[in-house]
Amino acid sequence: MSFKAAAVQMCSGVDPVKNAAAMARLVREAAGQGATYVQTPEMTGMLQRDRTAARAVLADEAHDIIVKTGSELAGELGIHMHVGSTAIALADGKIANRGFLFGPDGKILNRYDKIHMFDVDLDNGESWRESAAYTAGSEARVLSLPFAEIGFAICYDVRFPALFRAQAVAGAEVMTVPAAFTKQTGEAHWEILLRARAIENGVFVIAAAQAGSHEDGRETFGHSMIVDPWGTVLASAGATGEAVIVAEIDPSAVKAAHDKIPNLRNGREFSVERIADAIAGGVAA
Numbered sequence: 001m002s003f004k005a006a007a008v009q010m011c012s013g014v015d016p017v018k019n020a021a022a023m024a025r026l027v028r029e030a031a032g033q034g035a036t037y038v039q040t041p042e043m044t045g046m047l048q049r050d051r052t053a054a055r056a057v058l059a060d061e062a063h064d065i066i067v068k069t070g071s072e073l074a075g076e077l078g079i080h081m082h083v084g085s086t087a088i089a090l091a092d093g094k095i096a097n098r099g100f101l102f103g104p105d106g107k108i109l110n111r112y113d114k115i116h117m118f119d120v121d122l123d124n125g126e127s128w129r130e131s132a133a134y135t136a137g138s139e140a141r142v143l144s145l146p147f148a149e150i151g152f153a154i155c156y157d158v159r160f161p162a163l164f165r166a167q168a169v170a171g172a173e174v175m176t177v178p179a180a181f182t183k184q185t186g187e188a189h190w191e192i193l194l195r196a197r198a199i200e201n202g203v204f205v206i207a208a209a210q211a212g213s214h215e216d217g218r219e220t221f222g223h224s225m226i227v228d229p230w231g232t233v234l235a236s237a238g239a240t241g242e243a244v245i246v247a248e249i250d251p252s253a254v255k256a257a258h259d260k261i262p263n264l265r266n267g268r269e270f271s272v273e274r275i276a277d278a279i280a281g282g283v284a285a
Helices: 018-033 051-057 065-077 155-159 160-167 184-203 252-260
Strands: 005-007 036-039 080-088 093-100 107-115 119-121 125-128 143-144 149-150 174-176 204-207 212-213 220-222 225-227 234-238 243-249
Touching: 005 018, 005 204, 005 225, 018 036, 018 051, 018 065, 018 243, 065 080, 065 093, 093 149, 107 149, 107 252, 149 160, 155 184, 160 174, 160 184, 174 184, 184 204, 184 220, 184 225, 225 243
Parallel strands: 005 036, 036 080, 149 174, 174 204
Antiparallel strands: 005 243, 080 093, 093 107, 119 125, 143 149, 204 225, 212 220, 225 234
16 A cells, blocks of 8 residues: 655754754654654754753653653644654663654554764864664564555664665565764765665665754755655755655555565575685695
């Protein structure tokens, strides 16, 4: 059954209340365009590099304004509302980078905690250590919805093909990659990675992104994108500012892609042997 999906592009600041209001406005716009599944970016609720300031406004799941607003929007609009992720305070003092999918009744259908932590040092001096504040997730999930089988990832997860392959083998037809990609890495890799994950698994990829210059000083790449199983970009947004992109998703295209290129069925297990003396003396026959 075909459905209309939307990716909401945002430029979240340091105030969760303001970000919740922006999310609500954009999600209503998406629903007004006929979208029945709407996804927001990673860290919808707040982008704040000052961890002390961030902790001062963080809430647990039961009291988080983004969770509350996401639930209300899903129920009000009768849609599947996917908060790509927001920062949730945990009992042990750390934080979860957690996504939520709400059903049309406003109830939480799925939670997903980002598995791979963005611990990197970039050429322009940017340095990120998500693992210093966030608790990594350990469970991937495929959720059966009335219109499709949905898999979950967040931002840096897109660089780990095994996560996507495991979910595709488990039946995922649509993979979700809400993100806050840096400008530097986005310019180099964003579209390539999204299209690669779609092509190699024969699935749709929906990726709502943060975009532009943020209050905390960072700059994100934007270019929210929806990609089909053949790697065609169905919809994309610009580099900066808010946007709503919408595309028709036909899950039958997943089967068609798998029939043409059945690599999920054709994959074989193999071993890897490292031949340490190949340079020194060659390999014995």
